Amino acid sequence: MEFNLADMFEVVADKVPEREALVCGAHRTTFGDLEKRANRMAHYLRSQGVKSGDHVGLYMYNCNEYMEAMLACFKIRAVPINVNYRYVKDELLYIFDNADMVxxxxxxxxxxxxxxIRSAAPDLKTFIAVDDDSGADLNAIGAVEYESAMNDQSDQRDFEARSGDDYFILYTGGTTGMPKGVMWPHKNVFFAAMGGGGHFSPNGPCEKPEDIETRVAENPLCGIALAPLMHGASWWYACIQLLAGNKLVLNDQHSLNAEHVWDVCEREKVNAVQIVGDAMAIPLLDALEANPGRWDLGTIFNVGSGGAVFSEAKQNGFRAHFPNVFITNSFGSSEGGQMGMDNGQKKSESGLGNVTRTEYMDVIIDDETPRRHAKPGETGIFARSGYIPVGYYNDPEKTAKTFVDVDGKKWLLTGDAAKLEEDTSITVFGRGSNCINSGGEKIFPEEVENALKAHDGIFDALVVATPDDRWGSKVTAVLQLREGVTLTMKDVQDHCRNHIAGYKVPRAVHVIAEVPRAPSGKPDYKTAKAYALSGEGEVA
Structure with a gap:
């Protein structure tokens, strides 16, 4: 047995076959049934010539079939490729070409x-369609219906031995450029992003693959993942739940309908809610405020976020509604996995949160030759070593810039600016590439956004740099206000001065109907900056 996700899932499925594993809308399945259906899809893929190392696109909304197909790929050592369902033609052309799907x-x-766009992927021959209400013509690409494909396929395991070095490739859009395919070996992603199976066990992370059986919770919890499975944070959370023998609930809507989410949480007796930052926190909190006493949510004891900024104001909002809730704010990325967790115990004067420094988590000074580890008090790039990806698929140039050697050891540079504190903890600031240099002062947009979103009248906010004749760049806020709210520039600035230093306060404010974000909740700074530069919605 290896630290392979299929190997370990099979152990869990054999241990608790009758236990409910997955719920998405009206679809419910046990661990045993999920295992059998994944086997049948694996046999179909193999019958179509898909072999070890081949790439299989997963181009779906949240559904049971997403997890089945992903497990099926793992079982035959194929590599699943997440395709963002919001991509338009040029982005789809790029990923179908770059990813070499079959x-x-x-x-x-x-x-x-x-x-x-199928001409961009000449090796792409097999199409399997999960039915929906669209009635789209499948003949145009020669697709077979998902359930038909599994008819007459065996639900037995007769697959070749697998490896902990088998790949999962996670395509991430980031904030600029075309998507990048992060190549994760199974073993590395299991320990870097899934806690090594130790999240729900007093025994901690697994020491050997067989240990996963002893990490299966005796009393299973129920967790809901609200982001699309195509997003790394949601996929990792899904695997964490299933490998612990817990019940995973998926958001069956194509967007976040907060009232529907709380309906599901009440019905399924959810214990843990996994979100992606403030973009999800805000509507969820709004629904609770607008409907006092509507739901019995007494089973919820954890609200966790990863993959985007989770402001202190929104964390406090959940504490107000769930007094005994445990808030987890994870730092990480598609390349870094989970890189520490801030529970709010250590307050810093600035930054998004504070995490523990270890021999595998550090701050690297990247603008010196040779690169070196930061000394206490220095600011550099948040970095990880040990269990990391092997690089970006089909992109050696970006791989060389991101995966670097420091003192003879390979480190991943996340791109997030961070400071090594005097107590050797690490304060994380935000994406260094978005850092605003105004008159020589460095300002991280996320910190200003946190201050803005602490205002009751501001629904959402992004902060970008725009040109300034005197200072080179100025802090510019793009705001989505709550219904019926109007704010002047002075209102915004006076509020911000209560939370951040004067040089960080926005010097321009633009109001927009809806702050641009990806479906995962990640900010679309490019669109926000274009809006600000256009002059639209500017507030005096």
Missing amino acids: ACVHHREFAPHIAE
């Missing part, structure tokens, strides 16, 4: 999009 499992409604 098969694609997709929702039926995406068949026309695939037909438009």
Whole structure:
């Protein structure tokens, strides 16, 4: 047995086959049934010539079939490729070409999009369509329906031995440029992003693959993942739950409907809610405020966030509604996995949170030759070593810039600016590439955004740099206000001065109907900056 996700899932499925594993809308399945259906899809893929190392696209909304297809790939040592369902033609062209797919499992409604760009992937021969209400024509790409594909397929395991070095490739859009495919070996992602199976066990992370059986919770918890499975944080959370023998609930809506989420949490007796930052926290809190006493949510004891900024104001909002809740704010990225967790115990004067420094988590000074580790008091780049990806697929140039040697050891540079404190803890500031240099002062947008979102009248906010004749760049806020709220520039600045230093306060404010974000909740700074530069919505 190896630290392979399929190997370990099979152990869990054998231990608790009758236990409920997965719920998405009206679809419910046990561990035993999930295992059998994944086996059948694995046999179908193999019958179509998909072999070890081949790449299979997963182009779907949240659904049971997403997890089945992903497990099926793992079982035959194929490599699943997440395809963002919001991508438009140019982005789809890029990923279908860059990822070298040979098969694609997709929702039926995406068949026309695939037909438009399939010439970019000449090796892509197999299409499997999960039915929906779209009625899209499957003949254009020769797709077979998902359930038909599994008819007459064996649900037995007769697959070759697997390896902990088998790949999962996670495509991440980031904030600029085309998507990048992060190449994660199974063993590395299991320890870097999933806690090594130790999140729900007093025994801690597994020492050997077989230990996963003893990490299966005797009394299973129920956790809901609200982000799309195509997003790394949600996929990792899904695997954490399933490998612990817990019940995983998926958001079955194509967007976040907060009232529906709380309906599901009440019905399924959810214990843990996994979100992606403030973009999800805000509507969830708004629904609770607007509907006092509507839901019995007494089973919830954890609200956790990862993958985007989770402001202190929104964390306090959840504490107000769930007095005994345990808040977890994880730092990490598609390349870094989970790189520490801030529980709010240590307050810093600035930054998004504070995490523990270890021999595998540090701050690297990247603008010196040779690169070196930061000394206490210095600011550099948040970095990780040990269990890290092997690079970006088909992109040696970006790999060389991101995965670097420091003192003979390989380190991943996350791109997040961070400071090594005098007590050797690490304060994380935010994406260094978005840092605003105003008259020589460095200002991190996320910190200003946190201050803005502490205002009751501001629904959401992004902060960008725009040109300034005197200072080179100025802090510019793009705000989505709550209904009926109007704010002047002075209102915004006076509020911010209560939370951040004067040089960080916005010097320009633009109001927008909806702050631009990806479906995962990640900020779209490019669109926000273009809006600000256009002069639209500027507030005096």
